[in-house]
Amino acid sequence: MYPAKFEKLIEIYEKLPGVGAKTAQRYAFGLLDYSEEEIEEYIDALKNIKNIKRCRQCGFLSDDDYCPICKDEKRDASTIMVVAYPQDVVAIEKTGTYNGLYHVLGGLISSSKGTFPEDIAIDTLIARIEPGVKEIIIAVSPTMDGEMTALYLDKILKEKEVLVTRLAHGLPMGANLDYADELTLIKALDNRRQIKEE
Amino acid sequence: MYPAKFEKLIEIYEKLPGVGAKTAQRYAFGLLDYSEEEIEEYIDALKNIKNIKRCRQCGFLSDDDYCPICKDEKRDASTIMVVAYPQDVVAIEKTGTYNGLYHVLGGLISSSKGTFPEDIAIDTLIARIEPGVKEIIIAVSPTMDGEMTALYLDKILKEKEVLVTRLAHGLPMGANLDYADELTLIKALDNRRQIKEE
Numbered sequence: 515m516y517p518a519k520f521e522k523l524i525e526i527y528e529k530l531p532g533v534g535a536k537t538a539q540r541y542a543f544g545l546l547d548y549s550e551e552e553i554e555e556y557i558d559a560l561k562n563i564k565n566i567k568r569c570r571q572c573g574f575l576s577d578d579d580y581c582p583i584c585k586d587e588k589r590d591a592s593t594i595m596v597v598a599y600p601q602d603v604v605a606i607e608k609t610g611t612y613n614g615l616y617h618v619l620g621g622l623i624s625s626s627k628g629t630f631p632e633d634i635a636i637d638t639l640i641a642r643i644e645p646g647v648k649e650i651i652i653a654v655s656p657t658m659d660g661e662m663t664a665l666y667l668d669k670i671l672k673e674k675e676v677l678v679t680r681l682a683h684g685l686p687m688g689a690n691l692d693y694a695d696e697l698t699l700i701k702a703l704d705n706r707r708q709i710k711e712e
Numbered sequence: 713m714y715p716a717k718f719e720k721l722i723e724i725y726e727k728l729p730g731v732g733a734k735t736a737q738r739y740a741f742g743l744l745d746y747s748e749e750e751i752e753e754y755i756d757a758l759k760n761i762k763n764i765k766r767c768r769q770c771g772f773l774s775d776d777d778y779c780p781i782c783k784d785e786k787r788d789a790s791t792i793m794v795v796a797y798p799q800d801v802v803a804i805e806k807t808g809t810y811n812g813l814y815h816v817l818g819g820l821i822s823s824s825k826g827t828f829p830e831d832i833a834i835d836t837l838i839a840r841i842e843p844g845v846k847e848i849i850i851a852v853s854p855t856m857d858g859e860m861t862a863l864y865l866d867k868i869l870k871e872k873e874v875l876v877t878r879l880a881h882g883l884p885m886g887a888n889l890d891y892a893d894e895l896t897l898i899k900a901l902d903n904r905r906q907i908k909e910e
């Protein structure tokens with residue numbers, strides 16, 4: 515129905531994660547309102563996409579062989595935080611409280627998706643555990659796949675002389691207790707802490 | 713945090729209608745999985761976007777000065793269906809039951825958005841009403857803006873020697889009566905029809 519060029523654009527938008535026919539159509543129409551300059555910028559950004567690399571050490575996105583975090587000598591190289599995706603690095607960095615390094619697995623072990631330990635960057639994590647490394651923080655989401663991955667990592671990291679920790683689980687800040695699911699409440703109760711007297 | 717090229721891409725996706733920061737980031741990551749060939753196709757489609765024209769007669773998207781529907785001599789030029797957006801033309805064409813021409817307003821009269829009659833293609837619609845044109849079907853959505861536009865069109869088209877009709881309103885097919893809103897039920901009752909005996 516639409517001009518062929520326009521249909522092609524809709525088809526391309528449909529390939530984006532979670533985008534259906536209706537949404538793809540809306541995006542294509544939205545694009546008609548872009549200025550010539552914006553379209554140029556868009557095309558430039560796409561041309562550059564294949565130049566974006568993964569950091570050789572941690573797997574985060576990078577312009578060069580090594581990412582700015584791994585290259586930063588002020589960061590504490592004795593601590594490595596293991597995350598599933600590059601997005602998680604950004605989420606942690608935004609808190610401004612972590613000064614160690616990262617390791618991006620690029621996924622989680624998953625029986626439903628058929629992802630095995632050898633499909634994610636576990637071997638490169640093991641290779642990074644040299645004498646100077648003191649702590650590995652496992653920071654994966656507390657989902658089924660996350661738990662499975664954490665369990666596996668915990669098992670194989672036990673053989674190494676390194677402290678293995680996990681992010682705390684409990685009630686999210688600002689949450690209503692009666693809206694929390696049962697598992698979260700159990701974790702919150704298990705991990706309860708004594709209120710310090712000051 | 714991300715490489716500059718990647719941040720740029722996220723920024724561009726955020727300009728698409730209804731896309732926020734999180735979704736834009738998901739799309740940019742989705743793009744990392746595209747093949748070189750798919751990226752090429754994407755770039756080509758974007759390069760072509762500025763060549764897509766609007767039909768000089770009806771306002772639908774077109775490769776040429778006039779769209780395939782307006783150029784089709786088998787279509788009934790005595791009937792013009794007035795719609796708000798190009799997407800509506802596609803929706804009606806999919807039914808396969810309409811053989812007249814279209815007129816795309818490119819929007820609706822809206823007090824909330826500050827869209828006035830002169831902001832949409834009403835003057836070009838009036839110019840199209842020549843002696844051969846017998847019926848104008850107003851096919852706008854039964855929303856507040858749609859009703860206002862229909863009312864306005866009805867008023868100015870009264871001066872022309874042409875039949876003005878509107879799409880019927882009532883219960884959508886497959887809908888539960890008790891889920892229908894009050895206004896729809898009133899319209900459905902008003903527009904009730906005698907069951908024909910065959």
